[in-house]
Amino acid sequence: MPALRRVLLALAAIALIGVVGALVYGRSFDRGTASLKAASNGRLDLFASVVEGRVRRLEPVPATIQLNPVVVRLLQDPGVAQARPASDYLTRLNAHLGSEAVFVLDVRGTVLASSNARLPDDSRLGEDVAFRPYYLEALAGRATRHFAIGTGGRPGYFVSHPIYDGSRVMGVAVIKIGLAALEQTWGMLGAPALVADANQVVILSSQAPWRYTTMVPLTPDRRVDLHLTRIYGALHLPQFPLRVPLSVDEERQEAKGFISAGDIARQPDPGLPPSPAGYLVLGRSLDGMDWRVLIFTSLASVHQQALLDGVGGAVAAAFLLLLLLYGSQRRRIERQKIVAKQLLEKINAELELEVGRRTQELTDTNVQLRREVAEREQTEKTLRSAQDELVHAGKMAVLGQLAASITHELTQPLGAIRTLSGNAAEFLRRGNAGQAQENLSIMSRLVEQMARIIEPLKSFSRKSVASPEPTDPGRVVEQALFLFQLRLRQDKVSIDNRCPPGRWTVWCDANRLEQVLINLFGNALDAMRESPERRLTIDAAPDTDWLVVHVQDSGKGLSETDLAHLFQPFYTTKASGAGLGLGLVICQDIAAEFGGSLQARNAAGGGAVFSLTIPLWHPAAPAPTPPSP
Incomplete structure (x- = not known):
């Protein structure tokens, strides 16, 4: 019985310790969650204020457009004579406001005047938008606002207001507010976040896979309505990858939810990194916009x-x-001193052993964490080194492909030097020093010609770490084309180079930009090998802070399968043994190092077009910093 009693007491003590530990854990977790919620709510309030300030500040503008007499005259007497001054007024208004577009519709939903009237690809003049909700609501006499993807494929926040002639609606004024500036505000949240509109569709998100997904299942009738109004263009709206149960406080316009670690693990692509304790989801409704901001905060630290x-x-x-x-x-010592003393020593020894073991475990855990941090830093260094080695290997592969043309270019000068040297020796033997000197002068010019051929190859093949600097893209294009001179002549390829030297300056590593262009030119020549007409077009156009270089061939173009897998490692459209499928992958990584991108599509008239986006360099602005690898 005494032994059984001791066992029961020990079990009760262990249970009590476990209960105390669980209670302390629960209290600490609740306190940490509350603190995390308060911090997240503060960031949400700041983010909501920024969004409302950038988007809603222009909402009153459509109501003021009818105050301009030229707009009223246009709606009363539609025609070219009235449309031009109205469009000029809207153009000035749009430039002053910084919005994407301002336009006026008649009662049939036709655009009569537009701030983009002088833009051939987005003028909107004569366009029928009668199916748009902002037109239908305004025609009924109600000002409205909502998110939609415009006819040009760019999303925006549309605000409309009826234009009255007395009590009769004679037209509709609409402003489109761009949302690109909001993409720069995700950093203030410090966690994955999204913005959902009134249809519970994710329209903005820091996580690219979440965009244009539905937070709730859409019924067939609702999908038909969205298709008819074309609010989201022709996009298919998949289900949001995670189930997010939310409890909404309507009075405070707040929402709260929780996503468990198991829910994240069960999804193949949830868009969130794993967290052992799941994620706290907090939401805030944006005042007057029917939009809701959700932030997903990891509970791992808590x-x-x-x-x-x-x-x-x-x-x-x-x-x-x-x-x-x-x-x-x-x-008990009072009754049995000796036994009590021995028992006390034993207990003290056990306690010290337990405390020492727990302390050692904590020490070992700290040592392991430091080791893992050091290993991760070493792994990052190794990855950067491997990336540089891969880029250099790509250069060597390109040089191997150009070996034949380089050999041909050097063969003729070498043969001429051999002949001229023999002639010079004979002239010296005959005492004809003047003729020998002329032959030596010709040999000197041929050596300089060979040096001009070899110098770009030396610069291109040099192994170096990427070092962005102001670079002339036109000069780099000429150097890349120079390496293909023999092949261009043999294949009878015509060149249309619209990227001349000295016109633009970009911020990148010139050597690696040349590698990307050589890879694109080589692929274009391979694609035109069987084409009856062989034309290589290099075009460039600035776009705000970027320069987009287009490389277009006249080949057969790219299939749907090629477009889907083109930038995947080891995927190639060439015959077996003709390529490893790494060239475009390396080129895409190089473009990303500069902060740009590389995309592919088929040209309207046939052939493939590769678009390389590079940041422009402005002398007055600080040099852009490419993202960390």
Whole structure:
């Protein structure tokens, strides 16, 4: 019986320690969650203020357009004579406001005047938008606002207001507010986030896979309505990859939810990194916009701190129990001193051993964390080194492909030098020093010609770390074309180079830009090998802070399968043994290092077009910093 009693007491003590540890863990977790929620709510309030300030500040503008007499005269007497001054007024208004477009519709939904009237690809003049909700609501006499993807494929926030002639609606004024500036505000949230509109469709997100997904299932009738109004263009709206149960406080316009670690693990592509304690989801409705901002905050740090607190609470409870046991032993010492002393020493030894073991575990954990941090830093260095080696290997592969043309270019000067040197020796033997000197002068010019051929190859093949600097893209294009001179002549390829030297300056590494262009030119020549007409077109056009270089061939173009897998490693459209499928992957990585991109599509008239986006360099502005690899 005494033994059974001791076992029962020990089990009760262990259970008590476990309960105390669980209670401390729960209290610490709740306190940490509350603190995290308060911090996240503060960031949400700031983000909501920024969004409302950037988008809603232009909402009153459509109501003021009818105050301009030229707009009223246009609606009363539609025609070219009235449309031009109205469009000029809207153009000035749009430039002053910084919006994407301002336009006026008649009662049939036809655009009569537009701020983009002088833009051939987005003039909107004569366009029928009667199916748009902002037109239908305004025609009924109600000002409205909502998100939509415009006819040009660019999303925006549309605000409309009826234009009255007395009590009759005679037209509709509409402003489109761009949302590109909001993409730069995700950093203030410090966590994955999204913005959903009134249809519960994700229209903005820091996570690219979440965009244009539905937070709730759409019924067939609802999908038909969205298709008819074309709010989201021709996009198919898949389901959001995670189930997000939210409890909404309508009075405070706040939402709160939780996503468990199991829900994240069950999804193949949830868009969130794993978290052992799941994610806290907090939401805020934007005043007057029917939009909701959701932020997904990881509870990993809260879980880790609560776990440490729970262990500390369990150790404290164990210590208190041991103190109680010690007191009990002291009372028994009065009856049995020797036995009590031995028992007390044993208990103290066990306590020291337990504390030492726990301390050692914590020490070992800290050492392991430091080791993992060092290994991760070393891994990052190794990856950067491997990337540079891969880029250099790509250069060597291109040089191997150009070996034949380089050999041909050098063969003729070498043959001429051999002949001229023999002639010079003969002239010297005959005493004709003048003719020998002329032959030596010709040999000197041929050596300089060979040096001009070899110098670009030396610069291109040099192994170096990417070092962005102001670069003339036209000069780099000429150097890349120079390496293909023999092949261009043999294949009878005509060149249309619209990227002349000295016109633009971009921020990138010239050597690696040349590697990208050589790869694109080589692929274009391979694609035109069987074409009856061989034309290589290089075009360039600035776009705000970027320069877009288009490389177009006259080949058969790219199939749907090629477009889907073109930038995947080891995928190639060439015959077996003719390529490894890494050239475009390397080129895309190089473009990303500069902060740009590389995309492919088929040209309207046939052939493929590769578009390389490079940041422009402005002398007055600080040099752009490419993203970390």
